Amino acid sequence: MSTHHHHDQDFLFKYVFSQDHKMISKQFLITGFIMGFIGLIMSTLFRLQLGWPGESFWIIDKLLGSWAENGVMAPDKYLALVTMHGTIMVFFLLTAGLSGTFSNLLIPLQIGARDMASGFLNMLSFWFFFLSSVIMLISLGVEGGAASAGWTIYPPLSALPQAIPGSGLGMTLWLVAMALFIVGSLLGSLNYIVTILNLRTKGMSMTRLPLTIWAFLLTAIIGVVSFPVLLSAALLLIFDRGFGTSFYLSDIYIGGQVLEHNGGSPILFEHLFWFLGHPEVYIVLLPALGITSEIISTMTRKPIFGYRAMIGSMVAIAFLSTIVWGHHMFVTGMNPFLGAVFTFTTLLIAIPSAVKVFNYLTTLWKGNIKFSPATLFSIGLVSTFISGGLTGLILGDSALDINVHDTYFVVGHFHIVMGLSAIFGMFAGVYHWFPKLFGRMMNNKIGQLHFWITIVCAYGIFFPMHFLGLAGVPRRYYTNSEFPLFDNLLDINVLISTFAIIIAFGQLLFLYNFVFSALRGPKAPQNPWDSNSLEWTAPVEHIHGNWYGDIPEVYRWPYDYSKVDENGEYIGGKDFIPQTTPLYDNETDEAH
Amino acid sequence: MASITLQDLNTKAEIRKKTAKPLLWIGIVSIVMFFSGWTSAVIVSKGGNGNWLNIELPFAFSLSTIIIVLSSLLFHYGLISIKKDNKKMLKLAVSLTLVLGLLFVVSQFYGWKELYSNGIVATGSSSTNASSFIYLITVFHVLHLLAGIISLIVVSVKSYKEKYNSTNFLGVEVSIIYWHFLGALWIYLFLFLKYIA
Numbered sequence: 048m049s050t051h052h053h054h055d056q057d058f059l060f061k062y063v064f065s066q067d068h069k070m071i072s073k074q075f076l077i078t079g080f081i082m083g084f085i086g087l088i089m090s091t092l093f094r095l096q097l098g099w100p101g102e103s104f105w106i107i108d109k110l111l112g113s114w115a116e117n118g119v120m121a122p123d124k125y126l127a128l129v130t131m132h133g134t135i136m137v138f139f140l141l142t143a144g145l146s147g148t149f150s151n152l153l154i155p156l157q158i159g160a161r162d163m164a165s166g167f168l169n170m171l172s173f174w175f176f177f178l179s180s181v182i183m184l185i186s187l188g189v190e191g192g193a194a195s196a197g198w199t200i201y202p203p204l205s206a207l208p209q210a211i212p213g214s215g216l217g218m219t220l221w222l223v224a225m226a227l228f229i230v231g232s233l234l235g236s237l238n239y240i241v242t243i244l245n246l247r248t249k250g251m252s253m254t255r256l257p258l259t260i261w262a263f264l265l266t267a268i269i270g271v272v273s274f275p276v277l278l279s280a281a282l283l284l285i286f287d288r289g290f291g292t293s294f295y296l297s298d299i300y301i302g303g304q305v306l307e308h309n310g311g312s313p314i315l316f317e318h319l320f321w322f323l324g325h326p327e328v329y330i331v332l333l334p335a336l337g338i339t340s341e342i343i344s345t346m347t348r349k350p351i352f353g354y355r356a357m358i359g360s361m362v363a364i365a366f367l368s369t370i371v372w373g374h375h376m377f378v379t380g381m382n383p384f385l386g387a388v389f390t391f392t393t394l395l396i397a398i399p400s401a402v403k404v405f406n407y408l409t410t411l412w413k414g415n416i417k418f419s420p421a422t423l424f425s426i427g428l429v430s431t432f433i434s435g436g437l438t439g440l441i442l443g444d445s446a447l448d449i450n451v452h453d454t455y456f457v458v459g460h461f462h463i464v465m466g467l468s469a470i471f472g473m474f475a476g477v478y479h480w481f482p483k484l485f486g487r488m489m490n491n492k493i494g495q496l497h498f499w500i501t502i503v504c505a506y507g508i509f510f511p512m513h514f515l516g517l518a519g520v521p522r523r524y525y526t527n528s529e530f531p532l533f534d535n536l537l538d539i540n541v542l543i544s545t546f547a548i549i550i551a552f553g554q555l556l557f558l559y560n561f562v563f564s565a566l567r568g569p570k571a572p573q574n575p576w577d578s579n580s581l582e583w584t585a586p587v588e589h590i591h592g593n594w595y596g597d598i599p600e601v602y603r604w605p606y607d608y609s610k611v612d613e614n615g616e617y618i619g620g621k622d623f624i625p626q627t628t629p630l631y632d633n634e635t636d637e638a639h
Numbered sequence: 640m641a642s643i644t645l646q647d648l649n650t651k652a653e654i655r656k657k658t659a660k661p662l663l664w665i666g667i668v669s670i671v672m673f674f675s676g677w678t679s680a681v682i683v684s685k686g687g688n689g690n691w692l693n694i695e696l697p698f699a700f701s702l703s704t705i706i707i708v709l710s711s712l713l714f715h716y717g718l719i720s721i722k723k724d725n726k727k728m729l730k731l732a733v734s735l736t737l738v739l740g741l742l743f744v745v746s747q748f749y750g751w752k753e754l755y756s757n758g759i760v761a762t763g764s765s766s767t768n769a770s771s772f773i774y775l776i777t778v779f780h781v782l783h784l785l786a787g788i789i790s791l792i793v794v795s796v797k798s799y800k801e802k803y804n805s806t807n808f809l810g811v812e813v814s815i816i817y818w819h820f821l822g823a824l825w826i827y828l829f830l831f832l833k834y835i836a
Contacts, residue, residue: 161650162654164654233666236665237662237669240661241658241661241662241665244661245657245661246654271669271672272668275669275670275673276673278673278676279673279676280680282775283680283775286762291762291763291766292762292766292768292771292775293768294684294772307763309764310767311768312687314683318680319676322676
């Protein structure tokens, strides 16, 4: 074999078909971010339409072409953009992008493993995701446009190809892409769970795991339990669409013509969909909670408050997430008693959530806080988790939900509690572990500016939406200018759209910081944040197998920050004691 | 760096030993959830539909049940044999299991044929939800079973090459867990379709 040929192969297997978790992590991150930016651009475009309905925009004309004659977005294409924005953000950025990136990067490094349980399955997981992303993007360009039934793709809109333009090939490709996505996600989850349970280094007991790992573990478990159900729902939909079954359809007319479908029910789809759909919220949120717990403890130089309570509440959230799906269906004619049951289980989630918030705040309290961009975004998550969580109490209660169902109140709620929290967690993670990902440091100042622009605009966008919702403005409408009732609310939409435009430009700061730092940033030191966890003992440059020589052994939990002896002196002389440091004489193990 | 490569080889085998079965178990959990999605869907559909058609399962499906139980027992006997280093018995047991596995698929086809000749069809205007579900659930079980058949082929080829012995039979174990699972899954689906759907 010639040297040259060997090099080619090296390149292919190192950067493309890599089985190394660190490379796969970067692949997930970059694919996720590309999808995220596409989703962001979509939202900015339809915010233009919502803020200034019917006006012509040069940018819309340029970007959307035949979707927007004379620069005015066509109504059906508005639906396609909303649908694709939701799909891309929820699944491609915040599920695969977030979990894929950080589970892959951190699981082997933080538990002390050479790699994932199966590098091959891990590679497949990424490529299924990548293929799914490509198909989802292709669906934007097919005749009739992309899927337009909303990211929840309720039948009959999604089940009858002739229903609206977006119900055609675009919808089919959506389903194909999601089927591939689910397979990829399952392969990833399998690996995460088994790696965490079976490949921990010596001394790394479950109660010495960083909270990130607990979060990734629970996320993967929810994924394994709920994604197959979405697959089963999607398959029934595929059969209804293409093969003449009637699982979701009954007595349907189109254009006065009776269709053959009989005996099914669209409500069935809602049950199956939300059995995934609600846990999906936590698939998106839990990794962000884990990431920020770790960051807040490290950056406040304090042990995380209530480590076991944090684990317990995540376990409780994960469990409860699978028995609350009915709260998305209060207005489907659900038996009020059943509605009350779902209200009860839903409101129960407030308890573990409140425990987490309390622990976040008590960890921050009197901490020696270093305000890195990662810290800021983590605190941002605590903020959004509270403000979005509180409106969740309203929506989780069937009696209240009915009044604001399918209004902008819902849009405001879930964007804050799930969208912002998760993306803040993701940003925090990228800023914090960038040295581990790329061996270089990001620029702090630009990062801080990025945070302030993002949080101010984010609240500027989503907070006023609650008022729109309370006034009854329905979500997903192309324009509300036909309803005199909403005439005096138009200014709010102008405000929201203005913030949306600013936030979109604000993300360019991040993009610049990310790309520039990855290529030209200052070289990262071994342990830039004086952190205790195991990943910072691995060499800065990525090597196959993660550690030269033996895998380090672990002697303590990862949160021994500012630990003092009876004289008030730091044990070990520094305000942190890495997990690899054996217990000092007379020191007690804090692995609570 | 050279030492890493050597270590790698060791750890790869070690990792596989530690993780092959857990990976399969969690995969099984996801398959269980997939089918429970559909069987719950049957219950929801039935509840909301006054004209639900109760379909009598074809006799061939009962035959399928017997075949798959037999195959599981045989395969298990193969596992016990290889633990005692009886390679001959393993070969015989695995090959017979493979034959029974294929017979199971054949019996499923006979079942579908019987359903079809009784006018119970999967799609189209004369289909009902009940009939569509029967085909869908059984067909997807067979699709999962094909993966089991592939693993049986691999295990039989390897057993003929005498790759397994009393200290090295992870492949047999992994294959057998999946095969038992497929059997259990079929029994559940069979009883579900017979008594609940």
